[in-house]
Amino acid sequence: MAHAEAGSIIASLESRPLKNTIVLFDVDGTLTPARRSASPEMLQLLSALRHKCAIGFVGGSDLAKQQEQLGTPSLNVTTLFDFCFAENGLTAYRMGVPLASSSFIEWIGEEPYKKLVNWTLRYFSELDLPIKRGTFMEFRNGMVNISPVGRNASNKERAEFEAYDKEHQVRTTMIKKMKEAFPELALTYSIGGMISFDVFPTGWDKTYCLKHVEEEKARSGTEYTTIHFFGDKAFEGGNDWEIYKDSRTIGHAIKNPEDTMAELKKLFDL
Numbered sequence: 090m091a092h093a094e095a096g097s098i099i100a101s102l103e104s105r106p107l108k109n110t111i112v113l114f115d116v117d118g119t120l121t122p123a124r125r126s127a128s129p130e131m132l133q134l135l136s137a138l139r140h141k142c143a144i145g146f147v148g149g150s151d152l153a154k155q156q157e158q159l160g161t162p163s164l165n166v167t168t169l170f171d172f173c174f175a176e177n178g179l180t181a182y183r184m185g186v187p188l189a190s191s192s193f194i195e196w197i198g199e200e201p202y203k204k205l206v207n208w209t210l211r212y213f214s215e216l217d218l219p220i221k222r223g224t225f226m227e228f229r230n231g232m233v234n235i236s237p238v239g240r241n242a243s244n245k246e247r248a249e250f251e252a253y254d255k256e257h258q259v260r261t262t263m264i265k266k267m268k269e270a271f272p273e274l275a276l277t278y279s280i281g282g283m284i285s286f287d288v289f290p291t292g293w294d295k296t297y298c299l300k301h302v303e304e305e306k307a308r309s310g311t312e313y314t315t316i317h318f319f320g321d322k323a324f325e326g327g328n329d330w331e332i333y334k335d336s337r338t339i340g341h342a343i344k345n346p347e348d349t350m351a352e353l354k355k356l357f358d359l
């Protein structure tokens with residue numbers, strides 16, 4: 090029901106009351122509990138907000154993951170947001186239509202990437218953890234995602250790893266060693282979620298999506314002079330940090346989806 094309402098006919102971007110405002114959201118921990126679906130209340134609130142201004146999400150995962158968390162089998166996530174920025178905007182949709190994208194492998198090249206993979210697999214072979222599962226590296230369009238416990242871990246196992254990592258700094262230590270191993274590569278290492286970190290070209294963090302937002306002026310004549318951003322990892326080393334502190338955005342550091350909803354209601358009188 091909430092999804093049906095959220096997907097109802099929507100006014101053009103130019104005709105929204107706050108037509109120079111866009112609100113961007115991180116996905117995991119901001120719109121949805123980690124790895125879970127958004128609540129009907131959240132989707133209803135987003136739908137209401139969309140009647141006032143433009144809305145978009147900017148997530149590190151690929152679009153399939155965001156479809157799972159924000160859409161339904163019958164409703165495409167690209168119809169629920171004006172702007173969809175998967176993989177930090179390397180895969181982007183505007184009003185359901187794809188925008189030009191970039192690729193990590195083209196940027197880094199096959200040989201350097203192979204070295205990175207081999208280094209990582211060797212590191213994991215010598216890393217002792219309470220448990221290990223599967224899918225330790227996930228190759229994506231705009232980045233590679235690396236997980237010491239493995240992306241196949243269950244929700245319970247993910248929570249256990251996160252607690253273990255907090256105590257033993259597994260991810261932080263690995264990132265430090267990777268930086269030492271590849272000083273020649275202009276890569277950024279970013280811890281997001283409970284079990285992994287992302288590796289991508291420096292500058293291809295969440296601020297990458299602002300390129301698409303700024304291009305809206307040339308595209309349609311609309312200039313977004315007010316860009317809000319909501320994220321739960323708005324601290325140094327977190328994957329929301331760069332866009333949160335970017336001078337082009339008004340950053341909102343929130344704790345969880347409930348916090349996001351409370352802040353939205355206050356800000357936009359919803």
Ligand SMILES: [Mg+2]
Binds near residue numbers: 282321
């Ligand atoms: Mg998050």
